[in-house]
Structures are given as C-alpha cells and as structure tokens.
Amino acid sequence: MAVTPWQLGNIFGPRVAIQVKGDAAGRMIKAAKHPLLISGGNALKEMVGDKPYIEFIVELLKARSMPFIATGATYKDFVDRGLNPIKIMNAVEVVDRLRDSEWSIDGKDPHDLVVFAGLSYQYLSQLLSCIKHFATHLKTICLDRYYHPNADLSFPNLTEEQWIENLKLLLDNVKSR
Amino acid sequence: MAVTPWQLGNIFGPRVAIQVKGDAAGRMIKAAKHPLLISGGNALKEMVGDKPYIEFIVELLKARSMPFIATGATYKDFVDRGLNPIKIMNAVEVVDRLRDSEWSIDGKDPHDLVVFAGLSYQYLSQLLSCIKHFATHLKTICLDRYYHPNADLSFPNLTEEQWIENLKLLLDNVKSR
Amino acid sequence: MEKRPVRFSLKSLESAGLSARDLEIIVGGIEIPEVWEPLGPTPMPKIFMLRSWDFKLLNRYKPFYMPFCDQCCLCTYGKCDLTRGKRGSCGIDMPTQQGRIVVLACAIGTSTHTSHARHMLDRLIEKFGADTPINLGSDINVEMPNTRLVVGIKPKTLGDLSHVLSYVEEQIVQTISTTHTGQEASSLDYESKALHLGMLDHVAMEVADIAQIVAFNFPKGDPNTPLSEIGMGLIDVIKPMILLIGHNVSEGVEIIDYMRRNNLGKPGEILEVAGLCCTAHDITRYESSAKIIGPISHQIRFIRSGAADTLIIDEQCITNLSLIEAQKVKTPFIAVSDKAAYGLPDVSEWPVEKIVSSLTVGGLSGVFLPDLEKAAAVSVLTALQTAPLRQKFKVIPDIKELSTIASKCTHCGRCRRNCPIDLPVDDAVYSLRLGDSSKLAMLHDLCLGCGRCEWECPNHTPVLSLMMKAAEAKIKTEKYKIRVGRGPILDTEIREVGSPIVLGEIPGVVAFVGCANYPEGGLEVALMAREFARRRYIVTTSGCSAMSIAMYRNEEGLTPYEEFSGVFEAGGLVNVGSCVANAHISGAAIKIANIFARRPLRGNYEEIADYVLNRVGAVGVAWGAYSQKAASIATGFNRLGVPVILGPQGLKYRRMYLGRFEDKESFTVYDAKTGRRVWIGPAPEHLIISVENRKEAMVMIAKLCLRPNDTTRGRMIKLTHYIDLYKKIYGKLPEDIHLLVRSEADIPITFKDEVLSYLEKVGWKPWELPSIDPYYSENVFKKYYRGG
C-alpha cells in the first residue's frame, strides 16, 4: 500500500514527500545552510503530550538558531517565551516571496530549507504545493504529526506517542554534534 | 517514495493497487474460485523475451483453466493456439456487465477475480477504475509489465527481465500443488 | 415609444390560442432608454476591452498559485503531469493551468447567478409583464449601478433587463470557451478573463435582485426592515412546516400567495414556512413572518430533526443528500428546478390531488415539479396532510442509543481524516464511551454539516445525529433575530457617507459575505462583524454570513442586528439580503463614485474601478467561501478595486492576488494635482488573500481599508484602528507603519510617541506630497489632469 496523506482526499503526485523519522529530520535541519522556520497558529492549540506544540518549536529554535516567522498571530507567544520572530507576516506573504530564489527573510543568503510546524493541514498543504511547483530551489520539511505529500520531507501519519518520540529524536539529532 | 504508476500522469488514490510479485500473483489466481481472464490486443504486440505475450497467456490458461475473453480482436489467435475464448466481446462490454455482482460470463457462479493481461495501459486503467469504484465485489489483478494503481493487485513497474522472471514465477505457482 | 423587449416562447403563444401566422412580433426591441450621461469607452465590454486595466491590476497584485492537484485531467490527451515545469499535451504549464481553473470556477459561478437571474426574470415578466417599471422609490435614482457601469444602459423595465442578461450570457460563453484545451498560454490573460467574469457576475446578481425587488415589492433599501426569526431552535415547532432550501424565492412567494389566497394566514399561524440558505433571506423579504433556519451548514441536521413536513429544493446551495435525508425522516420531497431534478419523475401533468396523495400516502418519496404554482399548492396540501401522519418523525438517536453507537467506535481516526476541516470527530465519538458528550456538543458549533465523516466510518456512525443529540438542549435555545435583507443602499445614504468614506474619515466599509465553510464555526464572523461595527466602520453583510452574524448575543443578550442600526452609516450593520444582493455592496462603491464624486458611470468601467481602488476604503471578507459563486463574486469585487480577505479554506481556490510592499514601482500612481508619478505605500496591499485565522483577519481588514486618497484626518483614523488591533494581537507596533504614515499629522494621537520613535529608528521621512489626487490608470489620469 502506498503512503496516504493525512486528509484522505488530499492526494498529490506523482511527486510526493519522502517519509522521514525524527533522526533524519533533525540531521537535515542541522545540516541546512540557511533554513527558515515557519510556525503557525496551531502551534498553540496542538498538544505534544501535555505541552503545547509551540514549546517544542521554541526548544528547537533554541537548539538550532535560524530565522523564523510566527504566523497565525502567534508573534506574542514567542516573545513571551523569550524568542523574537524575525518578522510579522502572513504565511501566504512569506511563501509568495520564497518563490524568488534570491530572497531570504533576513536579506542574507537565500534559504535552502523551509521548516513548517503548526499550520493547519489544508492551509499548509496548499502552501507546500506552491513551493513544490514554483520554488524548486527549496527543500521543505514538515514537523507536524501528519503526512504531507506536498512537502519534500514529512513524518508519516503518527500516533501522538510516535510523534512525541520523533520530535524528541529530532531534537537529539539537532543538538548532537 | 511512494509507488508511481507507469504513466507518470496517471495518479490515483487514495486507494491504489498492492504491488505483488509473480509468486503471490500465481497463488492468488490459483486460489480464486471463479476467475475470469480478459486478454487484450496488446497480447500480440508485446513481447515476453522472444515470444509474444499471448504465448504466456495461453500457457497460463492451460495451467489454470478458467473462462477467458479475447478482446481487441484476438479471438482467432487463441483459436489458432488451440484455446477457445468463451465469448467475443469488447472489453468495455464485459466490464459493463461485471458491475452486476450476480453476473458471470459463463452463467455460473459470479466471478471473484478478474485477471487482465495485454490491454493498452490507459485503456485498461480506465476499465480498472470502473471496477474499483463500481464493482467492489471483485478483485482485479493485472499481469502486465507496468504498475496499475487502479487494480487491486499489480506488478510494480518492471524491466523486461524482471517481468519474464515474475511471469515464470507466476506460472510455477499456478502449476504447483 | 412603446416597443419593449419581450421574451416569449412560441409555444406559449400558440397555447394561448394565437397562431404565429397572424402575428407580427417584435422581440427584443430595445431602445436606448435614456441618454443621461455621455457614453464611456467600454459599454458592453468584450473580453479584451478591459484587458489593459486588468493587466495594471495584475502588475501590482500578481497572481500567486497553489495548485490543488499536480495533474490536469480535462481532456483525453491527459492526464498530464504538470509538476515542476512540465507541460501538458496541449503545451500548458502549471501557472497557466491554474489561471484556467480559476476561469472555470468563475464561469460556473457567474453562470449560476446568471441562470438564476434569467429564470427569475422570465418568470417575473410572464407574471407581471415586461413593462413592469424599475422603480426603487424616491431615495434611489441610481437604480442599477453595475448595469449602468458595465452595460451602459439605464434600465427602465424588467424587459430591459432581458437584454442585459443576453449580453452577460454571450460574454460568459465567450469566456468559458477559453477553458477548452489549448487556448490561452498566459496565466495573466486567464486572470483577465476571470476578472471579466467577476464583473459580469455583479451585473447578473444585480439583475436578479432588482427584478425580484420590484416585482415582489421587497424592501427597497429601507434601513429599518423588520426583524425575522432565525435559528436551529425552530426544530421545536409543532405546526406543520414547509421547508425551502436553495436560492430562488419564486417558489416561496407562490407558497405565501397560495396561503394568502386560501385563508391559511401568515406563516406561523397554521403552517410554518421556513427557509435555509439564500431563499430564506428572500422569503423574509417578501413576508417577514417566514422563518430562517440558518446557513448551508445546517441543512442535513435540520432535515434529520424531522421538523419539516414538506421539503422543497430549488437550486444552488443545496446538499446532494437532501432527498436521501428527507427519505430517512419521511419528509415528502419536491424538486422544482430543472437544475436539480434528482432523477425524479416529472409530475407536471398530474393533477394536484394525485401528486399530493402520492407523496403523502402513495409511497412516492419525491417528485420533480417545475410548475411553480402547482408546486405551491402541492407543498401546502402535502405539509398539512402529512404532518399528522409523520408526527415530526426524526432520526436523532435516544440518549440510550448514544453509548451503543459509541461502543463500536475504535478510535480509528478515519472520520477525522475525511473531515474537510480536520475536526477531531474521532475523539468526540470515542469519548462518548466514557459518557462524555461535551466534545460532540462542541463539534456541533464548528461542523460544516457535510456528512463526510459518516461516509468514512467503518461503522457508519451517524456523527451528525450524535452531535444533535449531544447539543440538544443548546439547539432548542438557538433562536435569534435577523434584520430582513434591505436590498440596495439609498442614494441619500451615499450622499451622507460619500465624503467621509472617500476622505477616509469613516475608517472603512467591511462586507462580510458568502458561505459557511468556516474554519472554526460561524461565531468568528459574528465576532468580527461586531468588532468593526463597534469601531464604527460601516459593516455590510449578506447570505450565509448575514445569518451567522445573527446567531450570537452580546453581553446584554442582544443579537448584532438588535445592537446596531441597519443604516449604511458608521457603526451600522447592513444586511442587504441573499447572495445576489452582493451586487448592492459593489453598487454602493460605484454609487459613491457617481453620486458623491459625480463620475459618469455609463460604459466607464476603468475610471470607476480606478476611483474605487484609490478612494473607497472597502474590503470584503468571505470567511467561509466555498463555492464557485463565491469565487466569481470575489473576483468581481477585485476588478472593481475592492480587496477581499478569505478564510484559510480560501487557499483551495488556488489563486491569490498579492501585492508586495517592497515593490515600490507597482505602488506608484499618477497624481492629477501635480502630474507626477507618486509612490503611495502599500495601500491596499493585497487584492485577495487568504489568512490563517481570525486574528490575522482582523488586522488585515483594518490594513486593507487604507487608500492613497485618505486625507490626513482619514489616515489618522484608519491607522488608529490598524495600530490598535495590531498591538492587541501582536503586542507591538505594525512593522510597516513607516510605509503608511505620510506626515506627522497622520499619526494617531494615542500612539504618537511610540510611532514617532519607531519612525525615527527606521529613518522615516515625511512624504513630499502627503495629499494627492491618485490615479492608477494613465488613461483616467489624463482625463483629470488639467496641468502639463
């Protein structure tokens, strides 16, 4: 049986995301030259065990410093946690600009990897579709619990336990030297 | 990476064929209660090594007797090889009737398995789609060299050598007791 | 002169005893009704005539595509895989394909309103005559601003409208033909066609609504229309109930008339008459004692409640399941539109008695009956006769059954994975096992009512029914008030608000429109509407959004329609009516240009759109837009220069029009005061954008109301709201404030120091020309530039 996306009707192809585990994802993020993290409004609502998803994202950002954007009006929540998102923008506005292969959020080198976390499934699915087709210079990885065929790399559909485990593995790999 | 169909644009889902090897396919055909084989016009053109595909189909039919239909005007070619297709019908006409769960080509028990071989890729793809959606009482298996997502069981995309090997394996398994 | 356009069928003539042989018939005679203005450059524009305006818009607001599928499957050369630069057999590439799909969506949407308008108009002309005057009372002279603007005529009678529709129909056919395999090779040209369709859509909607207003004597812009009842609480009714679902009020009117003629009183006395979706709005415009159940999301649930003793569906926002669901609760079913005949037997030739008895005791669960007068008699009689038989038979499970059903749930998650908005149905059902129905009850508020979860569950769990049971107590209290749709905005109102809008002193006109594909329930729309009405924006609304706004009470127990006035004024909450009444919202923008600024309308589209884009701080919010109609309505607003904000599902329309604040060239206009090219800052920044959640929407609404023409005072007011909302939501000043403040005087007093210090930090300088007379179109600029 082929992998299926989380949302059953959400079929894409022939190009679909490679399914990774937390370790590979962590290595990927660690190895990237100039990654960008885009975190969405669900980061507050979705729970990783007993903590909101945003706590994990904060931990990741502390382990691997990179520019990040807090979409879905979550800016304050990061500031409250001692991190400063690089800009306030709507996710669509960011992805619009990501299509330019020269562009980066901080005006430095172009990004090579975009890490997504905490956007709602279908909203993100469409944004990933845009990148897949029109920003072919970028790799995308999604850290949510659900398989996203439109990404380059994604977790498979996971139970909550598996997800927690994979996020942990990811952090371990990001932190390892 | 998920399996891809032979024709790159030919994406289906979320329900796609399980990929099998020759042995499993052979066992499946052997175990079926009342299978039907539908052989198409490409059986004459497609080569399995140095022999036309039809020779394999004939061998299969001799090893596992079952009602079969020669579509694409290949009736004569079976007769010449000493086998009598059960009826002359166009493949569309057969699939039309296969939607009735009571129907069988020989008026006996309904079929439980339909084996396809030698129809052109896109033509067969559409016929399989019809069965997948509207003849849910049937299992379908395709013996061609190319992965057919709309079937229930299909070989993956194979090189010619792999295909020959799998067909052989299939025959062995059909013949074995 | 007396010649009037007539639409007729030869058959009807002959059946009226006339022989075609004896007649000299003039069909479609049109006179140019009145030459009230000089003719502009583009009356009855064809596709390419406004292409240059579109290309201007698209230069600033570039199409941004997110394919919904990697393939194209539109012809037998396909499927074609269009990923990453690959092209199809016809040579098309992915951006062009996306433009094409957008055109297709807009064509379907525009066709839907146009065919609705045609059906309505044909019938009204048949009933009331082609010379029924278009008279909207003394407060409305500019009767049909979209029609004047686009078609270039000032229609006098219903007959004139027939020609308007012919033009629209012709252009739709022209445009849809471009979606044939192998046509346009440019996404921009496809977008231009989509914009064309959007413009036509507003004309068609205007025709549909004005025709019904004048013929059925609906409110003609009255700000103080009565309050009608709305809400799922109506499941509690005990009287026989006729339920209408759909968009064409004709049948509803026939039913009310039939009741009046047959001494059955008003709705609510002997029989309840209730509507779902837009037809509900329009029935209350005809007779305010009719009732409204709610938006499209309540269809299946309300049918299952068993309250309806006859169900009539016409067209548009109807679920395909209505017949199946009606059968479950033994509600007789009547399809009246040939757009949705459901394969049912056509009983037009049967006598009324035979139809009624077939439906009540004869075992026929549904009929197709396009004869509306007959259908009215049948519905009333069927409802009366069937009510005692079915006794509000419903399929909501007993409390005991709940746990039995839930006990089968394996928590497999498939229901959630098939839910279009990814609701945690699995958790909600599963937790029933522990006797906790609160999660299900909460789902009731969020659910779109589509039923997809039920189809996917291996146990066929009746999720919607469970929800209703879980939320039963609450549902019974769901009775609210909605102000009946008033139709157009009065010329007199425009005169009052024209200046403050154009100068920016009213911070904006916000239109909450469209359907109920909400990401987190209808409450969010109500909250947004209240927020902006309280901030003294002009809030307008229509369709399902107008209903969702009603379904909410403030601290004092008042619904928004009770809290705010119905006047088109700062702080007003204006329900224009059903979806076709959206034309009055675009119409209001056009009327501002015409009545307040005296810009001629006739065939003068580009100038007016340029005016609106630069001067009328209006923004549409289609929070739950789901349909092709919503796509074309939004695109029509866009061509006119009105930005639209969509909820998160809107990304699935697969195209946005996005500006980029850093692209200064595209935000540069002609200033007719100085003749110079002037940078205006990103205002409005986008033409259509989908945002992630309500908080983002609130900020975006405030921001997209900014216009280059705002005066210092106006800009200050607009910035006050923008900054205030931004700070509340993000906890800091807007990052683009330096792009929006032109002079110190623009800075809101409350935030003065803060803003000033930020401006200083980023090196802001006062603009050379803080006040300009802005034109985006060179053509229009030349017309108004007196210097050089």
Add this chain to the structure above:
Amino acid sequence: MEKRPVRFSLKSLESAGLSARDLEIIVGGIEIPEVWEPLGPTPMPKIFMLRSWDFKLLNRYKPFYMPFCDQCCLCTYGKCDLTRGKRGSCGIDMPTQQGRIVVLACAIGTSTHTSHARHMLDRLIEKFGADTPINLGSDINVEMPNTRLVVGIKPKTLGDLSHVLSYVEEQIVQTISTTHTGQEASSLDYESKALHLGMLDHVAMEVADIAQIVAFNFPKGDPNTPLSEIGMGLIDVIKPMILLIGHNVSEGVEIIDYMRRNNLGKPGEILEVAGLCCTAHDITRYESSAKIIGPISHQIRFIRSGAADTLIIDEQCITNLSLIEAQKVKTPFIAVSDKAAYGLPDVSEWPVEKIVSSLTVGGLSGVFLPDLEKAAAVSVLTALQTAPLRQKFKVIPDIKELSTIASKCTHCGRCRRNCPIDLPVDDAVYSLRLGDSSKLAMLHDLCLGCGRCEWECPNHTPVLSLMMKAAEAKIKTEKYKIRVGRGPILDTEIREVGSPIVLGEIPGVVAFVGCANYPEGGLEVALMAREFARRRYIVTTSGCSAMSIAMYRNEEGLTPYEEFSGVFEAGGLVNVGSCVANAHISGAAIKIANIFARRPLRGNYEEIADYVLNRVGAVGVAWGAYSQKAASIATGFNRLGVPVILGPQGLKYRRMYLGRFEDKESFTVYDAKTGRRVWIGPAPEHLIISVENRKEAMVMIAKLCLRPNDTTRGRMIKLTHYIDLYKKIYGKLPEDIHLLVRSEADIPITFKDEVLSYLEKVGWKPWELPSIDPYYSENVFKKYYRGG
C-alpha cells in the same frame, strides 16, 4: 416587413458619427420568418423539455462510468475522496460526479463552437450586413435543419442567426450552472443536460458554418469541389509563407483579400498561405490554392521546420507552445483572438508599419492584434520582409548532431512514461546510438506531436526534432490531395439516397470525424474510410479526420479523395469541411426524415430523433477525439439517435452509453403497424462506445449501422458486411447473429448455409413481425398509430 435583428455596439454607432440621442434603434427585432410547418412541441427547448426523451435513451443506453480521478477538487469543501461509495462534502457520489464532469466537458465544447459562431457572425454582419440572405442555391431548400428542428425557425438572413445564438447562449449558461457544487443528485439528470448541450452544439456549429458559407461564398454543397494540396511535404516551400493555425477563417479570408487587393496573386504565386487544423479546411473553401499542412498533431513539428515566415494563431485547436516554438525558429507571431492572447501586447492602436518593423527587426517576437484587417496587412508584410532575414531558419538537428544527442540518452524510459499514448520513445532514441534511426522515423507516423516526452527527459532530448530528422526523406514526399470541404448535403442527394438508407439498402452512413489523438497514427482512419467506401457505405468526414484520410495512397497511387466520388451516395467520400461542418452530417440525418419521409422539423426534436434512431443507419467514428468539443459533438449525435464509436483514448471521457443485448425490454419498441410492443434485437446496440483497436472498430461500425426499420433486403445487405468483416477478423460467425436475423430472407446469400446451421443450433425462430414501423417514443408512436 423590413425589421431585422441587428447586433451592434453603442460605441460603433457613435464612432460612426451617430449620436445615440438621435436614434430610435430596434435591436433584435425578430419576426417569425415563415410559418412553413406546424409548430412541434419543443421549440427552443429548455433543459427539462426533452428530458423524457433523454430518459428513454438512457434507459436503453445506460451511462457507464470510468472515473479518471478518485477525487473531486471543484470547490473549497474538497478535495473530496469519492472512492467506493463515499460522497463529497456536497453529498455528491461518484456516478453523479462523473455525469457532472461530462456536462462540464460538453459545456466547454458547446461554448467553444458557440463563441466561435458568435464571433464569426458578429463580424460577418458588420461586414456584409444583417440582411445578408441565407441562400444555399436551388438544390438546398432545407438550409439549416438543426436550427429548424431545435429552434423552430427558418432563418432567412444572417441577422436571424443572431437570435438563434442568443437562445443557445442562454441555454448553455443555464446548463453550466448545474455544475456548481451541490446541484443535481442524479447522474441521469446530468446526462440529460449533457445531451441538451450536445444538441445545442449542433445548432451552434450549423450557424457558424452556414454564416461563413453564405458570407464568404464557400461551396454550397457542391459534390465536386476542387482538390487542394495537403501534407507535411510543404515544409519544402521556398516562397515566403504565412501559416495560420486554429479554427476561425476570418483572418485567412482577410489575408487572401489583402493579397488580391494588393496584386500579390493567389497563394502559391508570391506568398504561400497554409493552414493547420480547421482553419486550413476553411481557407481552402475560400481559395483552393491555399494549402493544408495537416491535423493538430503536426503543429509543433511544422513550426520547427521553420517553413513559416509568419505564424497567426486564432483559437481552439492550437498548442500552447506555439509562441515558444515560433520563437525558436524566429517566426513572427500574431495572436488575433482574445480567447488566446498569450499575454502579448495589444498593438491594435499601432500603425501597421510600426507593428511590422517591430516583428521583423524590432525584436518583438509576438503581438496581440484583434483587428483582423490590420492583422492581415501585418502578416503579409511581415512574411515578405522577414523571409529573407530568417531564411527558413529551422531547429531540426543535423545528422551529425543526432548521435551526440542520443549518446546522452540513458534509456531511463521517462519519455515513454510521460507520453500520452505510451510510445516507445526511449527505445527509439536509445537505438540512435547504434545508428538506427528507423524506430524514430516510425514514431513520426504515430506521434501526437504533443512534446510531453521532451519535457520529461532529464537531458531535454528534442524528441520531435529527432523524429523529423529521422523521417526527413519521407516527410518531403508527404504531399497529398484533399477535396475541399463542400458544406451541406444537397436536398437532391437526400432525395436519391433517403429511401435506400431508410430501407437499409445502403448499408450505412459512416462519419469519420474529429481530432488526431489517434492510438496508432492517422493511417488507421484512412484505412477504415477506404474499407467502408469500397463497401459502398456513404462515407462522410470532417476536421482532422478528413485530413488524415487524405494522407494515404492506394495501390494505384491515388489518395482516397481521388479514388472515391465526393457525392453523398453509396461509395462516396464526402468531406464536409471543418469541425463546425459536422452539423451538416447531423443535418443530413435530419433532412432524410424531413425531405424523404416528410416529417415536420419545426420544434419537433423527439420525433426526428426517434426517426433517426430507428431508421437512419448512420454511425460516427471519432477515432482520435481528444477535446471537449468532440465530447459535445458526439453527445449531440447521440441525442439525435446516432451512435458514435471512439478510439481507445475515448475511455478517458469517462462515460459511455452502453446497451446490453440481453436486456430485451429496453430493445422493445412500439410498432405503428400493429400497435404492439415488439422486440427489435440490439440495433443499434450502443450509443457511444470506445473500442480497443481498429479491428474492433470495423466490426462495430458495421454492426451499429443496423436499424429496426431495415427491410429484409436492407438487413441482408447490412448483415453481409457485418458477417464478412466479423469472419475476416474473428474467424467465425458473429455470436449475436440470431438476435439480428428476423427471417430467413434476411440471411446473406453468401453465408446462407453457415448462418442457417448456426441459427438452428441456437434455436432461433423466425420473428413474428419481420417488418415493423418502429417507434421508441410512445408520444411519437401515438401520433402515427392509426389503429387501436
């Protein structure tokens, strides 16, 4: 009386110096032109008016669906997974969704012809006047059978046709609106709408073709039209060449006229004028010395050949790559239709000289120029000036380059996997390495010319260019003859063949129509056409098929058009013209009912369709149908009772209409001789079916020509061909012969013994009523049944 419908734009009036103020304009005045027949029951039918006929057809020929995708992605409630009984958010199920998609395809197809007709007609009225008479000469009285039948008028002038189109446009819009989310819940009702669109399509095509025939004085049914040149061999021309691609001849006519006016002689003298796709047919109808390159599959290759010095595209069957390909060979490019403006700058306001110099030396590779007269001047001047500059610059590789290119090929197979017909491109390219170009040369004959293999190859192998090089020698010889499209069938011809067709003595009328999405090259169409012409069927053809038929020589070196007569007679091969001329093929069937059998046409659709289904042994073969237009044309034939056979790609239309021979009830009709219900055997067995290959098609053609009305002699003749073909192909007697033979006298003499012994074996009995007067529709039967 003199009033005539006029279409006009206010702008054109004013620019003509007229002020609207002074005018009393009657637009759209229609008189009932002539009451030549009593009015039938359904003039200008709306969707539901022929629903009962459709339901009859669909009862016998049930829709058979093969989804092309498991999803629906038409609105933002989606995507919805519709597999195996699941329903979408709107409640739709998979069969209904398939019906909906078919309606969408037919709506696009019908819109394409209708908008083409509208564009054509507007222009012709502008040029020649609305009162240009529709006069097709003394041999044609029934000028527009589809129009008479459907609309119920007998049009006299071009102006009358404008109203015909308005009706069609209105109905298209009505129908397309039903594809909005949530409308029909029945696949049968969607199919009824598709059939409605198909019927409208034939009216629109008829308008388009008759308008151009009368205005441009195209052949008016002349069976002996001249022979024009056709073939890829035209790449060899050395004169400057204007190449037109598309479907609207207006521009071609302007060019010919411009050349005439400016003493540039006929095409071929100073300048070559050549066409690709239907516009090619129509240019030769205007001026037979113009040339035809071939069908749609030759577009990219011919452009790459560099032969064209100016490329003009209008609309419809054009590849999206035409601009890109033209740029490769430096051919100036002019887009003239706003349906395909390619994002190019609109240069309508520029002087001719400026446009020409921009295109020739100014570096502008293409322009959008909807002003056709200007475009004509520009094309001629550009071709003349650019020819010496570009010197037939081409992008076909040298023989040396071939192996370099091939050496990069890894035989990865991706090209093949992206080829819509799964051609072994990989093997062909790879074998070049060994110096073997024969496989590539063979591909040239099979290839659709879409270029998808090139987009997929990781090395960007220019497969099409390689093919051309490999087949170079052959291509140069590809010069054939085609008989210029003659337009309608003469009434006089109908009188001759009406009786033998209806009685079955002419074994059938076979129409090879439609596009070039052939599974194995165009040769197969030629072979089939020859086979049936030799068997003395009446063979008609149009569009790309008519071209493919030309590209073949028989044993004596004659092309089919040289071998067979152009008369509509047994053994004739009738090229009616471009795709819109397909209306003359349906028209011929209608005329048989009218002229031969004296059935009234006016608004009498059901009766005529019933007549055709039961009595006119016609069958359409759309071997390479790819487009939405082909879908609607075929569906229009179907509603009229004409079966259609599709090539294997046709399955991707995802719907067939299949009969089942064992379903006796559905093959039972009313006999007006006896008043009884009579089983007729499966004749015709299917209404639309896609077959696997040519052999299956040949047998199916012969079989689907059978009709219940065939006389004994007629049936014997038809069975002779059926049995003969069947035996040749399958090596045995048809298995259903006992269902088709009614009496011993039906049995072909050649096969008598064999058939008799088979019949005996299966227990066949002579039918009680070997000859009947069959009606499928009860309504029509009642009209003709004089007994009981």
